[in-house]
Amino acid sequence: MLAETHVDYAVQLMKKANLKVTKQRRDLIAFLYEHQDHYLPIKTVDQYLRNFYPRMSYETVYRNIDELSDLHIVEKRMFSSGLHVKFQCDFDHVQHSHFICENCGRVVELKEPPLAQVQDQLPDYQITAQHLEVFGLCPKCQL
Template identity: 25%
Template structure:
């Protein structure tokens, strides 16, 4: 089953004109297996656990290549390092509520908000490619324990 998954990911990489290296496959497999928002260092350490031949530079370079092909998505929570997730379809796009106390990230999607964004772009003759909407504050858990 892991073999089939490897085969499938190899396919995906080739379709995006990326060489199917063991490192890239392992990286995609890792992100496929979690819903967490890993940063590059965490990804590097996770990969090290599973196979010894990975370097930090490769993690960064692979993430860049994969992001360029929209196979992974960069997330900037404003704390100085980028997080990454496996890209979701257009219909699975989401924004984030970020708790400043505990760091928890709540994903949300609001159709009206997306519509407003498009209308703002139109008003300004601006062609959008991506957007980030982050609301910082305090989550319900942290409100209760002051």
């Protein structure tokens, strides 16, 4: 899928949810798409947007990220350094797993074991979601 197609798909999801499509939200989505292989600190996203929209508050950036996260357009994760966000890497499987490089922050989507395999290990439990994150060093950071 081309970059414009991904961004356009995200815009369509916003419209479908009756979320106003503003230039700021579109720029936010485009910026995150350009960095889709990394979780970015929310402060980095805030600084980027304020270069173009100096009157935009941190609260507005945070609220937009929350709204886009609710629509599964962006993924949020809390790391020891604070809240980080990235563009959704798999719209067809919004609950998926990642390898995250502990040095550079690169993110690689992983194929998860089928939920049935996990359910077999927990026969008396009801599983409602599955998410796995694996941390380590990517090949570039191992040099």
